[in-house]
Amino acid sequence: MNTPAHLIFGAAAFARPGRPAESTAAIIGALLPDLSLYLLAGWHLFILGTPPETVFGELYFSESWGRVFRIDNSFILWGIALAVGLALKNRVVIALTGAALLHLAFDFPLHHDDGRPHFWPLTSWIFESPVSYWDRRHYGEIVGPIEIGVCLILCLVLWRRFDGWIPRGLILLAGATQLLPLVMWAFVFGGP
Template identity: 60%
Template sequence: MNTPAHLLIGAAAFGRPAHNRILLAAFAGAALPDLSLYLMAGVALFALNIPPSRVFNELYFSDTWQTVFAIDNSFIVWGILLGVALWRASPWAIALTGAAILHLCLDLPLHHDDGRPHFWPATSWVFESPVSYWDRTQGAMWIAPLEAALALGAAIILWLRKPPVWAVIATTGLLFAEFWVVRQWLFFFASI
């Protein structure tokens, strides 16, 4: 699932009440499982000038990158953190960890050949879904519009809660980003 959709859905699911600390934690938690990818790919692409084909065809699948992805995409790690948040009865920590786990739940069935080892450290097994959120050969023409519809629904839920102005702006920007990314996956990358 695309990161903007994760943020919108995570904030809609865990951003209650719609005030600054809880909403910010839900947005952050929904982003954290993808953060390492953005940081590592950003450094590789823009600081080290490594070609995108090498970044996404080699480095992405390297043992080093996959180890980092295993840690920040682990149901076990996030489950322990959620347990601590629940034990401490910390609303912002519950929003953060809950949104991160929701991110993993949405990613697990939507990665065909680029999934993560979601049950690390117990196993390095990676579920290979029969469908993909981005790969047209694996059903993205059906999945991407559903993802965009879910993101729109989440945005509407967030707007109806009358959140702070920054959250309205963030929600609107994320929704536009989601629609742009879906358009790119379906129309631009399909022609390559």
């Protein structure tokens, strides 16, 4: 799924009014499995001037980037962290790790040839799903609109759950940025 969708799903599952630390942790946890990609790709694209085709066609699949991805996308490591949070009865840790695990649970079945080794350190095996959230050759034209629709519904749920202009402004921003990847990929690859 697109990162904004992960943020929306994580907030819908774990953010609660009157609990700002938990709500913030849920959003951070939903972002963390993708953060390394944004940092690595951003560095190459905007600082080093590496062509997008190299970043997403070569570096994304490189062993050096893979070493990072297997850590922040590991069900095993996030599961251990969740177990610690549960043992300590720490709601902030539970929200953070729960949102990260939810992120992985949606990524796992929605990446065809661009998945991650989700069961590291037990194995470096990467599941090649027959379905992709973006690749039209693997039902991306079906999954993408479903993702957008569910995100809009969850934004309505969050809108009803939270009041005040700051939370609602963030909900509107999250809903709007769910559409941003469509624009970004058109820019990066010269069209859908």
